[in-house]
Amino acid sequence: MISAAADSRQQLRAEEILRQRERQIYRRIDRMFAVLMMVQWLGAVATALCVSPRTWSGATSEVHPHVWYAFWAGGALASLPVWLAWRRPGDTITRYTIAVAQMLFSSLLVQVSGGRLETHFHVFGSLAFLAAYRDWGVLMVATALVSADQLIRGIFWPLSMFGVATADHWRWIEHTGWVLFEDLFLLITMRKSTEEMRNNALQTALFESHHADLHRYSEQLHRSFEKERSIIEGSLDAVVELDARGKVLNWNGPAERLFGWTVAEAIGSQLEELVIPEHDQQRYLAGLRQLTESPAGSQVHQRFEMECVARGGRQFAVELAIVSIQGSEETTFCAFVRDITDRKSHELDMRRAMEESEAANRTKSEFLANMSHEIRTPLNSILGFAELLVRNADEGDERTRRDYADTIRTSARHLMELINNVLDLSKIEAGKMQVERARFSPHQVIAEVVSLLRVRAIEKGIVLNYRWDGPIPETVTTDPHRVRQLLINLVGNAIKFTEQGSVMIVAGVAREGDRGLLTLEVRDTGIGIEPSKLSDIFHPFVQADSSMTRRYGGTGLGLAICKNIAAALGGDLSVDSQLGRGTTFTAKLEIGDLRHVRMFEAPPDAATGDYVDRPISANLQGVRVLLADDGETNRKLIQVFLSRHGAEVQTVENGEMACRIALAEQFDVVLMDMQMPQMDGYAATRKLRSLGFLKPIIALTAHAMKGDREKCTFAGCSGYLSKPVNVDELIRAVEVAAGLELRHDELVKQEKEKKIKRALAGPIRSSLPTEDEMLREIVAEFVESIPARLDAMERALADEDYEELQRHVHGLKGSGGTAGFTCLSEVSAELESYAAARKGDQAAALLGELREMEPLIVV
Incomplete structure (x- = not known):
């Protein structure tokens, strides 16, 4: 089927090629005959002129009619074929018109030559030329026309045909026979030529088919090659x-x-x-x-x-x-x-990561076991001694009952410390640990830490002390709470792993350009650390030896937290240890510029003393508090704490009840637990604020991560306390929210007023030894700057630019203390707090006090 279809397509193509070539032949021969017609026309005229140019009538002559006949008849015969060959070459009518005109030209030549025999050969030549068309129809028309011409003129005008006046009537048959004889050969030749043309067309069609196939195959090969090359190159x-x-x-x-x-x-x-x-x-x-x-x-x-x-x-x-x-x-x-270099590297990294992950899993498993032990130990004490109190095991003895209560409180604080360590570590790992920068006395902080941990050292029979190595700065700038946390962890560890001897804190300061560094060394005479373990002890959940965990307890979090605290404070924590001889941890912390800080050779006579946990004294008489908390124990504890200070407390179990009662009755403060059933504290606070409740709402939440305070504030809370609630912080927060903070600060304020009155009674001089020329020059420079400083503060206050006011006040506070004017620093510190709180009236009053003191300040 495919072969038959291909043969049919080739036959059709051969016919198409044959027709194209025939038309090309027709067009070419048409143009040839157009030229031949013009030549024959001129030839007819020339023949007439040669044979009989003139005719005579007596002695006169004129142009022979044959000449005019050749001119006009020849022109008429040539005009139409020439026009058709020019305008419609290759058309059927053109070649048949040319055939008729050609044979009429032969007749014309015979006639103008007077029937000469030589001109009859023009007929045979014309037929030969017309055979070039390879169209037997054209040849037949020409043959019929010449036969008719010879018949008619041979009978009626033999002179014009044969050159004689009379001729045999059958002579035209002789001439016609010769024409037919020529036609026979011409037809045979035309047939062979046509067959050759047809075969040639078929060969051309076959060639084109093969060429197309070859071209397609070549294209396929080329595409295949290009595809392969593109794939390889790409x-x-x-x-x-x-x-x-x-x-x-x-x-x-x-x-x-x-x-x-x-x-x-x-x-x-x-x-x-x-x-x-x-x-x-x-x-x-x-x-x-x-x-x-x-x-x-x-x-x-x-x-x-x-x-x-x-x-x-x-x-x-x-x-x-x-x-x-x-x-x-x-x-x-x-x-x-x-x-595969990267793959090999990734495989190696994956193996290392898997090994590290397995090690971390083992370490965390050990940590969970240790943490479980550490949490259960104080929890057992809390539950056990609480059970003894419930069962009246003290038999009414007040001293025994207090001893039980002290044990419960100590165990609870230890449990709280464990939880805080875990929270601190989670903040560190999340990159959310925050530090503050404030000025404080490093001597005060170290003394408080020593006082706090001295009882633990005495219980183990070891000495805990501290000393300064070199000058002692009056104040430094960093985060006092984080420094205290760092020291408590380091000193607590040193006491834990020291069985005999001592633990010593050695403090000192150093300058690196304009930057000051506080160096805190915690030296102990304990068991020491193996050198191979020194690089691991700062990792979370890791201790130098797991057997030490079982012997000494601990979670393995303290040193990791200390390392991160030191880094957050712009410093570092390092360790040096000898096994069996002791360990020294060295913390270096950035503490700001020390150029204008007073330095002491011995610890200042500040009210450092021992750190004592004294209960806060407050009077909440007449304050109504609404407490919303789903925990019955929490409600009882908070109600007892606030009631003992005079507050009237009403409790509810969820946010929906809190909303209903807060809107129905009058309360000064609302304490709102943020996690409650039915309606949580966030929804309850938003609802109260949307209904126009304007009283303070203090959030109580066990969440203590970064962002929790902002979340509570966004909900509409005006205060924030984290659980477990610190009693002193709770009472202070309620006191401030109820507008009673003046009661708490009354004694401090009175004392400050006494100092100011004493200062205003006479000149205020610097406490620095101004007999030293250099110090006197520094003090004088400060005194001269006071009026400009106060002017800048007044402008900032008038523009209500509290940030600018706070900046100027902070500078006066620091410079005043450095120059030896403590009274200026005290007033400036309070003014700075009012500026931070954007309390314009209070700030204006204190600024007025500073103006009163200005003229009394002398060198």
Whole structure:
């Protein structure tokens, strides 16, 4: 079916080609006859002029009529064929018109020549020319026309045809016979020519078909080649084509980039000599031989990892895959090379990460076991001694009952410390640990830490003390709470791991340019740490020895927290230890500029003393508090604490009840637990604020992470306390919220007023030894700057630019203390707090006091 359809298409194409060629012949011969007509016209006129140019009548002569006949008749005969050959070449009407005109030209020539025999040959020539059309119809029309001409003129005008006055009536048959004889040969010739044209057209059609097939096949090969080349060139892998001997035949772009050799340099080289190091060449050649010896037609390939060397000597790991390609003449190979350096590195990193993950899991498992033990120990004490109190095991003895209560409180604080450590670590790991910068006395902080932990040291029979190595700064600038936390952890650890001897805190300061560093060394005479463990002790959940955990307890979090605190304060924490002889932890903390800080040779006579946990004294008489908390124990405890200070407390269990009662009755403060059933504290606070409740709402939440305070504030809370609630903080918060903070600060304020009155009674002089010329110059420079400072404060206050006011007041506070004017620092400190709270009236009053003091300040 396919062959028959192809033959049919070829036949149709051959016919089309034949018609095209016939039309080309027709057009070409039409143009030839157009020229011939013009030549014949001129020839007819010339013949007439030669044969009978003139006719005579006696002694006169004139142009022979044949001449005029040749001119006009010849022009008429030539005009139409020439026009048709010009305007419609190749058309059927054109060639038939030319055939008629051509034969009439033969008749014209015979007539103007007087029937000469020579002109009759023009008829035979015309038929031969017309046979060039290869159209038997044209030849037949011409033959019929010439036969009719010879018949008619031979009978009626024999002189014009045969050149005689009378002729045999059958003479025209003789002439016609010769014409038909010529036609016979011409028709045979035309038939053979037409057959040749037809065969030629068929051959051309076949050639075109084969050429089209060849072109399509060539296009397919080209597309296949381009596709293969694009795939190879676009491949991420290096692709190398090899012959059976391992010689490079092709080399793509990635291979150039991977190995550094160009295509021109690589082609013709042995691959093993070019890119394979000596120690891997034998393995490569063995794999190549195995591929070469594989049975014909089998698809065999080799894949292995090995080392390759690039131009310049760089070695790297690759994955090499070689595939055999069976050709008609020889077998070639295609090698795919992939750089697996990164993969190898990732695999190594993954193995390390898995090992570290397994180690971390083991460490965390140990930590959970330790934490479980650490939490259960104080929890057992709390539950046990609480059970004794419930069962009246003290038998009414007040001293025993207080001893039980003290044990419960101590255990609870220890439990709270464990939880705080875990929370601190989670803040550190989340990158959310915050530090503050404030001025404080480092001597005060160290003394408080020593006082706090001295009882624990005495219980173990060891000495806990501290000293300063060098001058002692009056104040430093950093976060006092984080410094205290750092020292408590370090000193607590030192006491824990020291059985006899002492624990010593050595403090000192150093200057690095304009920057000051506070150095805190905690030295102990304890068990020490193995050198191999020193790099691990600052990791979370890790202790130097797990057996130490069982012996001494602990969670392994303290040193990790200390390390991060030191880093957050712009310093570092390091350790030096000798096994069995003791350990020294050294913390270096950035403490700001020390150029204007007063330095002491001995600790100042400040009210440092021992750190004593004294209960706060407050009067909440007449304050109504609404407490919303779903925990019955929390409600009872908070109600007892506030009631003992005079507050009237009403409790509810959820946010919905809190909203209903807060709107129905009058309360001064609302304490709102943020996690409650039915309606939580966030929803309850938003609802109260939307309904116009304006009284203070203090959030109570067990969440103490960064962002929790902001979340409560956004809900509408005006205060924030984290659970478990510190009693002093709770009472202070209620006192401030109820507007009773003046009661708490009354004594402090009265004392300050006394100092100011005493100062206003006479000149205010610096406490510095101004007999020293240099110090006197510093004090004088400060005194001269006071009026400008106060002017700047008044302008900032008038513009209500509290940030600018706070900045100027802070500068006066620090400079006043440095210059020895303590009264200025005290008033400035309070003014700074009012500026931070944007309390303009209070700030204006204190600024007025500073103006009163200004003229009394002298050098």
